Amino acid sequence: MNRNSTDFLIPMFPFTHYSDFNILIVNQTTPDNIIISNYITVKIINVFEKGLSKSRNLALDNVDSKLCVIVDDDVEFKEDFEKNILNTFNAEPDAALISFRVETKLGKLYKKYPEHRKIDLKATDRLNIMSIEMVLNKPVIDKYNIRFNEMFGLGAKFEMGEEAIFIDRLYKNKLKIVMEPKVIVTHENDTTHTKIDLSNKYYVQGALFTALYAGNYLLWVFLKILFELKQHKIKINQVHKAIRAAIDGRKDFLNIK
Known part of the structure; x- marks a missing residue:
């Protein structure tokens, strides 16, 4: 996001120059912050919208490898x-x-x-x-x-x-x-998934398990909770909060869908 050069690719390929590979960059940015490629192997799409899945879909629609x-x-x-x-x-x-x-x-x-x-x-x-x-x-x-x-x-x-x-x-x-x-x-060791707070995480889990398993979504929420209790990622006094968040996520997913 918001890149104005391809320099960020340099540390990604420490053993060679990145132009040795066919690369497609989708840069979600603003009109005053765009990338221009200097290499025929590096294709750039600058777009002025957000959304990781939108970015990946745009990449898949424009790649020929x-x-x-x-x-x-x-x-x-x-x-x-x-x-x-x-x-x-x-x-x-x-x-x-x-x-x-x-x-x-x-x-x-x-x-x-x-x-x-x-x-x-x-x-x-x-x-x-x-x-x-x-x-x-x-x-x-x-x-x-x-x-x-x-x-x-x-x-x-x-x-x-x-x-x-x-x-x-x-x-x-x-x-x-x-x-x-x-x-x-x-x-790096940490990701966006590990940084998200409990309510938001289970809100998403409620929507996700509804999308995947429809009527069995709550079973998968419980399995997720049991796994995270075992891993000491959540505490027993947080279980009710997690379930409520998952139910809210399911409701919002169904309303949007």
């Missing part, structure tokens, strides 16, 4: 990321999406990942894939006209959950989703 790596502007690519992506898609050419591992800046895995390549994903697997882990097979998702739900994601009514809804559409269309134990990027 077969494989698309979704990138935030604060990641750092590993030197062998391209080789790992190509090797995995060569082994799984019909995959619609392959998710890879992310490391922290300290060299530790960002979260718990499967030890081996995983194809039969559980619902909990599909719920926990982050956008910076995703590589998309664009001809496959284009065939099924799958894009991000613009009601979800930063800048939208519901600030999280866009990845889960996107992956759920792949799953419901019986498309292959793969988890691969190779690291492609490093990222």
